[in-house]
Amino acid sequence: MKKTLITSLLLLTLACAFSEAQETYFGKNKVRYKDFDWSYIQTRHFDVHFYEDAYPTAKFAAAVLESAYVEINRELNYLIQRRVPIFVYNSHNDFQQTNIISSLIPEGVGGFTEAFKNRIVIPFSGSYEDFRHVLHHELTHAVTFDLLYGNALSSLISRQRLFILPLWFAEGYAEYSSRHGWDYFSDMYVRDATINNYLAPPWSLGGFLAYKQGQAMVKFIAEKYGEEKLGAILRKGKVHLTMNKALKEAIGIDEKKLWEEFSKEMKRRYWPEIAVRKEVAEVAQQLTHSREDGSYFNEKPEFSPDGGRLAIFTDKSDYTEIVLISADDGKVIDRLVKGERSADLESLHWYVSGISFSPDGRSLVFVAKSGGKDAILFYDLSRKKVYKKKKLDFYNILSPSWSPDGKKIALSALKGHKRDLFIYFIESDSIEQLTDDRYDDSDPSWLPNSNQLVFVSDRPHPENPIFDPGENAYVGKGAYMPGDLEYGYYNLFRIDLLDPKVTPLNVGPGANTSPAVSPDGEKVAFISNRNGIDNIYIGYLDSVVYYAVTDILTSVGWVSWSPDGQKIAFSAFNKGGFDIFV
Structure with missing residues (x-):
C-alpha cells in the first residue's frame, strides 16, 4: 500500500x-x-x-x-x-x-x-x-x-x-528512553517472542512488537556499542538517508548483521528459562486459542455465580465483544455485547476495565463509552439487552464490581486530576466517594460482608522501595514524582465503607495488582512481578502469609475465583496473544 x-x-x-x-x-x-x-x-x-x-x-x-x-x-x-x-x-x-x-x-x-x-x-x-x-x-x-x-x-x-526513520528504531528508542532502558513488561514481550520464535528481522518489524523488540534492539546497541551511538545513528541517517548506511557508519555493521547479533543474544538470555519455568498450558487448562481463531485478546475472565460460565472480552470478530464461554471447555455459550458499532457502545475499555456478575447471576455490569462519556451499563442476560445506563460526572469510569448483597457497585473513576474509588447505590441511584486523594486507586474487589474492599493503589506502602529522584527514578513500575509525591509503585490495600480508613495488605514485595477476594473472604488472589514476571499469588487477609500459585514463562493479566473457591480463572500472554486459562 x-x-x-x-x-x-x-x-x-x-x-x-x-x-x-x-x-x-x-x-x-x-x-x-x-x-x-x-x-x-x-x-x-x-x-x-x-x-x-x-x-x-x-x-x-x-x-x-x-x-x-x-x-x-x-x-x-x-x-x-x-x-x-x-x-x-x-x-x-x-x-x-x-x-x-x-x-x-x-x-x-x-x-x-x-x-x-x-x-x-x-x-x-x-x-x-x-x-x-x-x-x-x-x-x-x-x-x-x-x-x-x-x-x-x-x-x-x-x-x-x-531520512524516514524505521519504526523499530523510532519506537524502540522512545521506549528505551522513557522506560530508562528496560522494564518487566518489555521483558515479557521479548521473552515470549524469543521462546516462541516470532522475533522478526528489523526491516519487517511492525505492530506493537516493533515497540518492544525495537526497545530491546536499541538497548542492545547502547550496551554493546555505547549509548552515544544512538545519536550518531540519527545523524548518519540524516546524511545517508538509509538505515543500513547509518548503522554501518555509526557502529560498523548493517541491519542484517545487527539482526544476527541481536537474535543470538536474545536466545542466550531467554532459552535457559525454559528449564526453570513452566509454560502456562502446563499448569492450567487453556480455554481460548488466539493463535487458532485469529483473535488477539481474550481478557478479563469473570466467573458466573453458578461457576459454569465465564464472561470475557474478545476481539475474535474483529470488534470488541463480551461473550459467555464454558468454564469447562471454553466453548462459546452466547455472544452478548457487540462494541464499537454504535454511539451507545463506542468502546468497552477491555484493556483497563473488567466485567462483574450480579450475585443472582441474572445480570452483568460493565463500562462503555457512550455518547462521548463513560457510563455504567447493566445487562440482562435472559433478555440479552442493556436495561439500565447510568452516566456519572466523571472523565472516565473503570472496574465496576457488584457487591455480594446486590445493592451497590464499587468502581474507580477519574474526576479532576485524580482517580478515586466510588460506590454507586443502585436502589437510591446515588454515588458516594470512598477515597479522595492524589493517588491512583483502582480494581476494587468486595469481601463477602459487602462492607469492605480490597483495591490497588500507588499510595505509600511498607513494602515499597525508597526511591531516590537524584539517581534512577524508575524501579520496576515505580517512579518518583517531581516534588514530593511517590507514585507508580502499585500494591494492595483494604478499606471499610463504614470507617473508610485505608490499610495496607502485607502480601510481600513487588508490584502487586489485580486483587480478587476469595468467596470465603479469607484470602486474596493477586498478580505480582516480584520474580520479574507477573504471576499469581495468594495471600491471607488477616496474616502475613502468602505464597506463589504459578511460576510461568509469560505474564498473567487478570484473576477470578470460582464460587466454590477451588479454581482461579486468569488471562495470560502466550505466543503473541492473550488467552483465558483455568
Whole structure:
C-alpha cells in the first residue's frame, strides 16, 4: 500500500498500548462532544496547554518534560531548536475529539506527536506513571523530529529527500528512553517472542512488537556499542538517508548483521528459562486459542455465580465483544455485547476495565463509552439487552464490581486530576466517594460482608522501595514524582465503607495488582512481578502469609475465583496473544 510522507511521519509517532488490537469504530467522521477553552503554562522549553481544572496535571507534565528532556539530551547530545507545544486532555474520551489531527484515534493510542508543528498531544488516564511514561516517550519523537527534519514542512515543499526513520528504531528508542532502558513488561514481550520464535528481522518489524523488540534492539546497541551511538545513528541517517548506511557508519555493521547479533543474544538470555519455568498450558487448562481463531485478546475472565460460565472480552470478530464461554471447555455459550458499532457502545475499555456478575447471576455490569462519556451499563442476560445506563460526572469510569448483597457497585473513576474509588447505590441511584486523594486507586474487589474492599493503589506502602529522584527514578513500575509525591509503585490495600480508613495488605514485595477476594473472604488472589514476571499469588487477609500459585514463562493479566473457591480463572500472554486459562 502506498503511503504519503505525511502519513509515514505520523504513524511513527503513535504510542499505542496495544496497537495489534485492531479496533473499528462506528461512523466515518470524528465526533466532537464539547469545546475546549485552553490555557497554558510555560517552562524553559515547553508550552503546556490544559483546560478546565487540569492545572495540577499540566504542572506535573511540565516538570516531567523538563526532566525527560535532560535525559534525552544526554542520550542524543542534541538541543531542540524550537519550543514544543504540549496539549494535555483530561481523559481519553476528550483526547479522541482532538482536531490537531483528523484521523480517528483508537482506544489503544496513548498519545501522539504531530510532526509538522512538532506538537505533543496526550490524555491523562489517572495513572501518573503511565502519564510520565507517555510524556517522555512522545518527547523523544519531538526531539528526534527536530534533529532529523527541522522544519519538515519546508523540506517537503522544497522536495528535499528525508531520512524516514524505521519504526523499530523510532519506537524502540522512545521506549528505551522513557522506560530508562528496560522494564518487566518489555521483558515479557521479548521473552515470549524469543521462546516462541516470532522475533522478526528489523526491516519487517511492525505492530506493537516493533515497540518492544525495537526497545530491546536499541538497548542492545547502547550496551554493546555505547549509548552515544544512538545519536550518531540519527545523524548518519540524516546524511545517508538509509538505515543500513547509518548503522554501518555509526557502529560498523548493517541491519542484517545487527539482526544476527541481536537474535543470538536474545536466545542466550531467554532459552535457559525454559528449564526453570513452566509454560502456562502446563499448569492450567487453556480455554481460548488466539493463535487458532485469529483473535488477539481474550481478557478479563469473570466467573458466573453458578461457576459454569465465564464472561470475557474478545476481539475474535474483529470488534470488541463480551461473550459467555464454558468454564469447562471454553466453548462459546452466547455472544452478548457487540462494541464499537454504535454511539451507545463506542468502546468497552477491555484493556483497563473488567466485567462483574450480579450475585443472582441474572445480570452483568460493565463500562462503555457512550455518547462521548463513560457510563455504567447493566445487562440482562435472559433478555440479552442493556436495561439500565447510568452516566456519572466523571472523565472516565473503570472496574465496576457488584457487591455480594446486590445493592451497590464499587468502581474507580477519574474526576479532576485524580482517580478515586466510588460506590454507586443502585436502589437510591446515588454515588458516594470512598477515597479522595492524589493517588491512583483502582480494581476494587468486595469481601463477602459487602462492607469492605480490597483495591490497588500507588499510595505509600511498607513494602515499597525508597526511591531516590537524584539517581534512577524508575524501579520496576515505580517512579518518583517531581516534588514530593511517590507514585507508580502499585500494591494492595483494604478499606471499610463504614470507617473508610485505608490499610495496607502485607502480601510481600513487588508490584502487586489485580486483587480478587476469595468467596470465603479469607484470602486474596493477586498478580505480582516480584520474580520479574507477573504471576499469581495468594495471600491471607488477616496474616502475613502468602505464597506463589504459578511460576510461568509469560505474564498473567487478570484473576477470578470460582464460587466454590477451588479454581482461579486468569488471562495470560502466550505466543503473541492473550488467552483465558483455568
